[in-house]
Amino acid sequence: VHFPDSEVRLRWQIEEEMKGVDVETVADKLEDFALSGSPRYLLYIYKFAHADGRVQFPIAFVLLMPEQTPLELKVLYTRPVVSLCDTFKVNKHFPLDDPEDFDADWLETKLGLAGK
DSSP states (O other): OBOTTSSOBOOOOOOGGGTTOOHHHHHHHHHHHHHTTOOEEEEEEOOEEOTTSOEEOOEEEEEEOOTTOOHHHHHHHHTTHHHHHHHHTOSOEEEESOGGGOSHHHHHHHTTOTTO
16 A cells, blocks of 8 residues: 555555454454564454344454554554545544453444443
8 A cells, every 4th residue: 555645655464364253363363463562453343243133343443553662663553544544444443552452342342332
């Protein structure tokens, strides 16, 4: 992806083995990235079952930014977030600095589904 108003170019790599996995498995993978200080984008389609039987599939755009990430990488990954939200057709992103926080409760809270 090239952002026209900048020299930033991103190369996308889709983790094929991550398709269709549950929240806990994704959290484990994020932990591996966090330990190395590597920021990551995550576009996660979450299956949410309402008490009345309806099922909803909201999309969460998460930016994993471990605390030990070098400043240059923080800038590189943070700068295109607005454009990525437009590209992915999501209204906002959810920053995450500790992958241990990434679970169903965290997602439901961020997506505005908690208590529904």
